[in-house]
Amino acid sequence: MTGVASPATTLLRMRGIEKSFLGVQVLHGVDLDLRAGEVHALIGENGAGKSTLMKILAGVYQADGGSVELDGEQVRFEHPLLAQQAGVSTVFQEFNLLPERTVAENVFLGREPRRNRLVDAGRMHADTAALLDDLGLTWLRPETRVSSLSVAGQQIVEIVKALSYDARIISMDEPTAALADEEVELLYRLVAKLKERGVAILYVSHRLKEIFDLSDRVTILKDGALVDTVATSDITSDELVRKMVGRPIASFFPDKLPGTEAGDVRLEIRGGGNEQLDGIDLDVRGGEIVALAGLQGSGRTEIAHALFGVDRFTRGTVRLDGRPLTARSPRQAVRAGLALVTEDRKGEGLVLNQSIAANARLVLDAVLPRRASQGARRIPGILSSLELVSRGSSQEVRFLSGGNQQKVVLAKWLATEPKAIVLDEPTRGIDVGAKERVYTLMRELSAQGVAILMISSELPEVLGMADRIVVLRDGRVAGELPAGADEETVMALATGHETEGTQR
Amino acid sequence: MTVTTQQPTPQRSAGSRAGDLLARVFGGGSATVFALLIVVFAAIFIVNPSFAEPPSLMAFLKQAAPLMILAIGQYFVIVSGEFDLSVGSLVGAQVVIAAALIDGEEGRTVPVILLMLGFGILVGLINGLITTLLKVQSFITTLGMMLVLYGAIRLWTGGAPTGALSEAFRQPGRGGIDMSVVRQLPWALMILVGIVIIAVAVMRSSYGRTLIATGDNERAAGFSGVRVWRVRTLAFVISSVLATLAAILIGGYAGVTAQVGQGLEFTAITAVVLGGAALGGGRGWVVAAMAGALTLEALFVLFNQLSMPSTIRPAVQGVIIIAAVAYAARERARPRHHQEVPSQPQPNEA
Amino acid sequence: ACTTDEPSDTAAPEETEAAGEDPGAEGEEPEDETADGEFFVRADYDRQLAQRDIAPEGDPATPWLQAIEPEYVDTAQYAQDGNTLCFSNASVSNPWRVTGWITMQQQVEVLQQQGLIGEFRVSDAADDDNKQISDIQAFIDAGDCNAIIISPSTTATLTPAVEAACASGVPVIVFDRGVNSDCMATFIHPIGGYAYGADGAEFLVENLEPGSKVLALRILPGVDVLENRWAAAQEIFGDSELEILGDEFTGGDGAEIKNIVTQYLQRGDVDGIWMDAGDGAVAAVEAFEDTGNDYPVMVGEDELSFLRKWQETDITAVAPVYSNFQWRTPILAATMIWAGEQVPVEWVLPQDEITEDDRDEFLDRNADMPSLHYAKFGGEDLPGFPAAWQDR
Amino acid sequence: MSRAVAVTGTGKEARRRLGATELVWLALAGVLVIGAILVALDDQNLFSIANTRDILSRSSLLGFVAIGQTLVILCRSLDLSVGYVMALSSLIAATTMNGDPARVPLAIVAVLLVAGGIGLCNGLIVSVLKVNPFIATLGVGLIIKGYLDTEYQGPAGAVPSSFQQFGFSRIGPIPVSTLVMLIVAVAGILFLRKTRTGYHMFAVGGSADVARLSGIRTGRVLVTAHVLCSIAAGIAGLLIAARFGTGSALVYNSGYDLESIAAVVLGGTLLLGGRGGIAGTIAGVLILAVLDTVFNILAVDPFFKDVLRGTIIVAAVAIYARRQIDRKASRVRFGGDGGSGGSAPPGPRPDQPTPELAGGPR
Ligand SMILES: Nc1ncnc2c1ncn2[C@@H]1O[C@H](COP(=O)(O)OP(=O)(O)OP(=O)(O)O)[C@@H](O)[C@H]1O
Numbered sequence A: 001m002t003g004v005a006s007p008a009t010t011l012l013r014m015r016g017i018e019k020s021f022l023g024v025q026v027l028h029g030v031d032l033d034l035r036a037g038e039v040h041a042l043i044g045e046n047g048a049g050k051s052t053l054m055k056i057l058a059g060v061y062q063a064d065g066g067s068v069e070l071d072g073e074q075v076r077f078e079h080p081l082l083a084q085q086a087g088v089s090t091v092f093q094e095f096n097l098l099p100e101r102t103v104a105e106n107v108f109l110g111r112e113p114r115r116n117r118l119v120d121a122g123r124m125h126a127d128t129a130a131l132l133d134d135l136g137l138t139w140l141r142p143e144t145r146v147s148s149l150s151v152a153g154q155q156i157v158e159i160v161k162a163l164s165y166d167a168r169i170i171s172m173d174e175p176t177a178a179l180a181d182e183e184v185e186l187l188y189r190l191v192a193k194l195k196e197r198g199v200a201i202l203y204v205s206h207r208l209k210e211i212f213d214l215s216d217r218v219t220i221l222k223d224g225a226l227v228d229t230v231a232t233s234d235i236t237s238d239e240l241v242r243k244m245v246g247r248p249i250a251s252f253f254p255d256k257l258p259g260t261e262a263g264d265v266r267l268e269i270r271g272g273g274n275e276q277l278d279g280i281d282l283d284v285r286g287g288e289i290v291a292l293a294g295l296q297g298s299g300r301t302e303i304a305h306a307l308f309g310v311d312r313f314t315r316g317t318v319r320l321d322g323r324p325l326t327a328r329s330p331r332q333a334v335r336a337g338l339a340l341v342t343e344d345r346k347g348e349g350l351v352l353n354q355s356i357a358a359n360a361r362l363v364l365d366a367v368l369p370r371r372a373s374q375g376a377r378r379i380p381g382i383l384s385s386l387e388l389v390s391r392g393s394s395q396e397v398r399f400l401s402g403g404n405q406q407k408v409v410l411a412k413w414l415a416t417e418p419k420a421i422v423l424d425e426p427t428r429g430i431d432v433g434a435k436e437r438v439y440t441l442m443r444e445l446s447a448q449g450v451a452i453l454m455i456s457s458e459l460p461e462v463l464g465m466a467d468r469i470v471v472l473r474d475g476r477v478a479g480e481l482p483a484g485a486d487e488e489t490v491m492a493l494a495t496g497h498e499t500e501g502t503q504r
Numbered sequence B: 001m002t003v004t005t006q007q008p009t010p011q012r013s014a015g016s017r018a019g020d021l022l023a024r025v026f027g028g029g030s031a032t033v034f035a036l037l038i039v040v041f042a043a044i045f046i047v048n049p050s051f052a053e054p055p056s057l058m059a060f061l062k063q064a065a066p067l068m069i070l071a072i073g074q075y076f077v078i079v080s081g082e083f084d085l086s087v088g089s090l091v092g093a094q095v096v097i098a099a100a101l102i103d104g105e106e107g108r109t110v111p112v113i114l115l116m117l118g119f120g121i122l123v124g125l126i127n128g129l130i131t132t133l134l135k136v137q138s139f140i141t142t143l144g145m146m147l148v149l150y151g152a153i154r155l156w157t158g159g160a161p162t163g164a165l166s167e168a169f170r171q172p173g174r175g176g177i178d179m180s181v182v183r184q185l186p187w188a189l190m191i192l193v194g195i196v197i198i199a200v201a202v203m204r205s206s207y208g209r210t211l212i213a214t215g216d217n218e219r220a221a222g223f224s225g226v227r228v229w230r231v232r233t234l235a236f237v238i239s240s241v242l243a244t245l246a247a248i249l250i251g252g253y254a255g256v257t258a259q260v261g262q263g264l265e266f267t268a269i270t271a272v273v274l275g276g277a278a279l280g281g282g283r284g285w286v287v288a289a290m291a292g293a294l295t296l297e298a299l300f301v302l303f304n305q306l307s308m309p310s311t312i313r314p315a316v317q318g319v320i321i322i323a324a325v326a327y328a329a330r331e332r333a334r335p336r337h338h339q340e341v342p343s344q345p346q347p348n349e350a
Numbered sequence C: 001a002c003t004t005d006e007p008s009d010t011a012a013p014e015e016t017e018a019a020g021e022d023p024g025a026e027g028e029e030p031e032d033e034t035a036d037g038e039f040f041v042r043a044d045y046d047r048q049l050a051q052r053d054i055a056p057e058g059d060p061a062t063p064w065l066q067a068i069e070p071e072y073v074d075t076a077q078y079a080q081d082g083n084t085l086c087f088s089n090a091s092v093s094n095p096w097r098v099t100g101w102i103t104m105q106q107q108v109e110v111l112q113q114q115g116l117i118g119e120f121r122v123s124d125a126a127d128d129d130n131k132q133i134s135d136i137q138a139f140i141d142a143g144d145c146n147a148i149i150i151s152p153s154t155t156a157t158l159t160p161a162v163e164a165a166c167a168s169g170v171p172v173i174v175f176d177r178g179v180n181s182d183c184m185a186t187f188i189h190p191i192g193g194y195a196y197g198a199d200g201a202e203f204l205v206e207n208l209e210p211g212s213k214v215l216a217l218r219i220l221p222g223v224d225v226l227e228n229r230w231a232a233a234q235e236i237f238g239d240s241e242l243e244i245l246g247d248e249f250t251g252g253d254g255a256e257i258k259n260i261v262t263q264y265l266q267r268g269d270v271d272g273i274w275m276d277a278g279d280g281a282v283a284a285v286e287a288f289e290d291t292g293n294d295y296p297v298m299v300g301e302d303e304l305s306f307l308r309k310w311q312e313t314d315i316t317a318v319a320p321v322y323s324n325f326q327w328r329t330p331i332l333a334a335t336m337i338w339a340g341e342q343v344p345v346e347w348v349l350p351q352d353e354i355t356e357d358d359r360d361e362f363l364d365r366n367a368d369m370p371s372l373h374y375a376k377f378g379g380e381d382l383p384g385f386p387a388a389w390q391d392r
Numbered sequence D: 001m002s003r004a005v006a007v008t009g010t011g012k013e014a015r016r017r018l019g020a021t022e023l024v025w026l027a028l029a030g031v032l033v034i035g036a037i038l039v040a041l042d043d044q045n046l047f048s049i050a051n052t053r054d055i056l057s058r059s060s061l062l063g064f065v066a067i068g069q070t071l072v073i074l075c076r077s078l079d080l081s082v083g084y085v086m087a088l089s090s091l092i093a094a095t096t097m098n099g100d101p102a103r104v105p106l107a108i109v110a111v112l113l114v115a116g117g118i119g120l121c122n123g124l125i126v127s128v129l130k131v132n133p134f135i136a137t138l139g140v141g142l143i144i145k146g147y148l149d150t151e152y153q154g155p156a157g158a159v160p161s162s163f164q165q166f167g168f169s170r171i172g173p174i175p176v177s178t179l180v181m182l183i184v185a186v187a188g189i190l191f192l193r194k195t196r197t198g199y200h201m202f203a204v205g206g207s208a209d210v211a212r213l214s215g216i217r218t219g220r221v222l223v224t225a226h227v228l229c230s231i232a233a234g235i236a237g238l239l240i241a242a243r244f245g246t247g248s249a250l251v252y253n254s255g256y257d258l259e260s261i262a263a264v265v266l267g268g269t270l271l272l273g274g275r276g277g278i279a280g281t282i283a284g285v286l287i288l289a290v291l292d293t294v295f296n297i298l299a300v301d302p303f304f305k306d307v308l309r310g311t312i313i314v315a316a317v318a319i320y321a322r323r324q325i326d327r328k329a330s331r332v333r334f335g336g337d338g339g340s341g342g343s344a345p346p347g348p349r350p351d352q353p354t355p356e357l358a359g360g361p362r
């Protein structure tokens, strides 16, 4: 670690950063200062340019204009390696690990310690272990294969990797996107440790709570331009949202639409179980939103997968509108009237090289080929009601921002007119505006009598949207809470901390 | 960012359809192949104007039809993210089977052709099911199939083909309708046109869309209700059936020789890639794949017309293929993040 | 895969020194690189052309036992009681080799019944030189072969392996293509590639007007034995007034042959076709039919599909022969060597082309044979005839 | 990749984690046993000196090519030009030596330089021009073929007997060429396990983006792999020259390109890159060599050999794939249909009071 900087020292100064892709300008003269020992949040809607700015700092992209000063000296990182050598390291938005390699190999990837020109695996392991111990992560072993770690574990390896560069500046692009609250805590502690050491942290997140919990200052981007940089303590979340979206958002979670009422039970699971799950009992009524809460790996996604035929329930029964449903494949589930918005948008939700139109009608093509063309006529309407922002329906979805991609996924499922829909982390990694759109959509669907099962790791969302909350722990239902429950109760159930007060 | 909010797409006018077609031909990954095709044909016509006469063109199309059909079959497999290395062996096997079973008797022609189609379907099913259900990479599955077919057929016939083809069998590949301007309108060309029309229709159908989606991201396709195994297996079956048709044309065109079909798989794959399809799936246009095959055949003709020493031809062919694919890769590469990473950073001494 | 089947005589045995016990004896650099090209050795060319006119010794009824100008050597040193015969085959990957291989097996069966041959052990290298070297080594290492017959896949490359086989003390019989060594007990082959190439070329020169255009169709480049045929043809065309339109490689694939001929026909007339192997000759003829051109003067081979097409269309043609019956000879030679009988060191078998005069006779004789069969296969007297060659 | 140890998990899981390499060697043992039995039924001994030699000498040539091929496949590339490189190398070697023992070192250097240069072209076309390796190496192969066909009308050059020893002599039952091949294999294994470039090959094959963002110059790694692969093919060409006593262009027809890929995949290396290794490849090569020898001893029809080989390769890869699927499903929280469920395996957990934070192994 290079010298202890006083908290006020400005480590990094970015001035007038410009960047365009394919002639489209995505950054318009952005300024950013980072001070030693501060956590500096960077927020903005999807596509605002946060990741791009961060990648310029990391040397992944080169700015078209503007300057970057590190310690008062002008620098230009032509390659990520140069940035790392200068003490700037980055936790990127997408995972950057090799699943087939060990933790140590990943942490030291690209700069494995050597002795006599040969890689010194012993030292690599020792150094990794030391690093892990230092951060109090004794449960993580250097020789573990990364593919055997949970998402949280992998995220932690990413952070450890960034730290291992002896970084003075660490930027983190949505490090918590894949984490449940419980693991976010762990990240908080890591960040606090880094701050103590005088590391400057650039922190991107869509979760406002984290911004207020963690950051000292916050920079807001909108459409690639700097809106403002303020001390976090000087701003309220409403103001922040207004600056970000350009308009005030009255209530984050829209109210139920008039006329929405819980009808008959549409989706019903009785005693569902398999290798991951046991004794799952769950009812979702038409017009009702039921949230599935729980920690990372508690089995929420597994329920969705088992319902949808990706996995199976080996025990118990499932009924949809009273008819038994034993989906052995997604196709059967879709036929029965079920839809699943998966948690991994890019990996499971979209065919990225295809057009918006092709993605939106994919389910129709796959499951109802005969009526596909007819069904596809509804799609433009659905897309526009979702306020999709694009250059036309033939644009490939890989060029869309996260929020817009999510809208395409939603459109694809809405086109099938499902009876019940499972939304797995529907707002993961999307901005406030898009989130609001998703919430509104959920309200609209439930007004139409669709049964909605929402899986979410964001407690505010669970509390704000759900009519009932089912909490899962270790593959079993830990308890059920009515709307209006508080965060503590949910967490208590999820962690199994104080089981007394809750009913099974 | 200049973006527009999605409007409901208006009904597409004929004009916009034509525009779409033009955009497809001269944009995206297929531009290179059509440009190359035009250049090669122009060169041939310059060297030998008589090649532009209808009878010569017909003869050319007749001989190019089998490779184009193979390329179309290969396209289905490649766009679904797989490879079919067994088509060359399959063509050889089918011709040998035809000769051995028909053994010169006209009456057996139709039953044997039906049997060949059945055999083609079987081979495709095996390729497809091993790849999809047993999760063996198709490169290996079809490599294995190539060896098995090569060996099994020779084992059966004792090394060299036996028997003879019937006249009727030879008609599709050799014959045609005699007419004035073109001298002969080859059956092969008509079969090719039929296959192209069907192929384009299939790619526009739900099946075609799910096939490309599967090649692009099989997981996402699976979660959308696509029966990935079925879609892919069907692609292999299509490839094998088209290889069978190609075998009927090749056998008809030139009769049986021991070397029939050898190396055709590589030519077919090259043609498809030349046509802008991405190995790995999810991208490509069937018409361009066929154009790739036509380009290769035209290239061979050009070499011949130029009286280029035949030993040097492979080298020229290699250079042209690499150059064309590299050019297309450059064209297609839209700035993705890795593109901007310079490849020559400072040495990383630690 | 390499698909040729013809021998090479580039290995002029007199040039090579006797192989010592060193298995890796000096590889010979054939000193045949003359101005005429790597594969033209005038002495060999002249000798082969002359050999065509020399009456072979022996009974014309059994041409596989005839020999042209034989120089007998004593093989008493190899006389023995053991009768395990080992055969390293280059491949059976083309009709010519398949036909010969059947003949050879039939011959072996006869001799096995007579008790002259015990075990007949075969390995097939599938046209892979390296594999064939291993195969031969395996025979040597096994140590129980009483004679090793080798049909080398390539002349030069198998020389060290053959020399190693000789060094192991067993009689080695090489046939078809040769090797650059004279260590073997006998080397059996028909007259050779120059003669084959010349037969066709001379026919074209005789039957075409001066100034006529000839297209040469070849299988593969770089196969020494095929290069000899082409070199001889070039020599003869060079002295004639024929115009050679080009020489093209076809890979032996009928479709390719037809494509190429069609393209030449689009550019102008073709009056004659010379081929270095005739199994695709029918495709070439069809190209003329399909484009509505007059038949050319054809050089084919004694393969039945061509003979039949020739008879049917009555074109002007010749069928050079690369005697397929040579596959019998090495088996018989082995038994002779074991018996201590003399054999020619270089056993040159006759190689007579089929002309219009004897074409119909050969077609009659082989009337029931499949089309990819070779007329001069020489197995009519074997007990398996005709079934063994028919349903292979 | 054989050292991967699951830190958590039951013994059952640990057993299932048996590395791919071990599995291939087990498969080799299996093939040997079955082969030996079949050969014994024919009243012969597969392990006799002669047969052992045969197996070993058959493995050397393919071994060299497959070692190189392993490196490029690990990088998620592929080299279809190896056959042509072998042919060219054998010709360069034989014509450079031209019978003169003194010129052997010169010839070796020339071969390695030319082969390395071709590898460089392959690597640059793939990494800089972004041409799919399948097409790139096929194209380069065609270019070499054009050169060979034009330049050489048949075998050319002569190899002095001193160098032929490389192809023919033996130390005990072990052919020198096999010994050299094994030395190259060990060097390759050390290269992959002990050098940064070796580590980076796994990274480039595992994910080129990840590698790049970690500061690895992926282009260079890929080019290195291609250069080494071509050099390995060059060494194979030298061996060919030694065994043939001359150089031969027709080697390119012998199918070493696809066969080497088959051997690599048979050896447990993922065709998609990022996992595998040379040790497995050697086992794969030996399996093919044993099959060859056994087939030869049993006088199996050569065409039947092709059928069997095709079947065996596909079957082997199917078995690896099965293991792969099993492993994915290895996280069992509730066994079978027990209903009440078993106990959760204690996952690794952050050191905090919250119990049962299931960050269990995936
Ligand atoms: N490689 C690229 N090529 C073309 N356009 C790009 C590229 N990378 C980003 N963009 C575009 O630049 C804009 C800014 O993207 P960026 O990823 O920086 O947004 P972001 O603020 O990180 O959004 P999110 O919150 O969704 O992660 C978007 O419109 C995006 O589509």
Ligand SMILES: Nc1ncnc2c1ncn2[C@@H]1O[C@H](COP(=O)(O)OP(=O)(O)OP(=O)(O)O)[C@@H](O)[C@H]1O
Pocket (backbone or CB within 6 Å): A151, A180, A276, A294, A295, A296, A297, A298, A299, A300, A301, A302, A303, A305, A343, A457, D328, D329, D330, D331, D360, D361, D362
């Ligand atoms: N150790 C593991 N091995 C294999 N698959 C796993 C493992 N852990 C989780 N998975 C898969 O990952 C997905 C998520 O797991 P799970 O349902 O347990 O988590 P969750 O509660 O939905 O948490 P989150 O969605 O936040 O990741 C499921 O498809 C599950 O099958």
Ligand SMILES: [Mg+2]
Pocket (backbone or CB within 6 Å): A050, A051, A052, A093, A173
């Ligand atoms: Mg981002």
Ligand SMILES: [Mg+2]
Pocket (backbone or CB within 6 Å): A300, A301, A302, A343, A424, A455
């Ligand atoms: Mg989940």
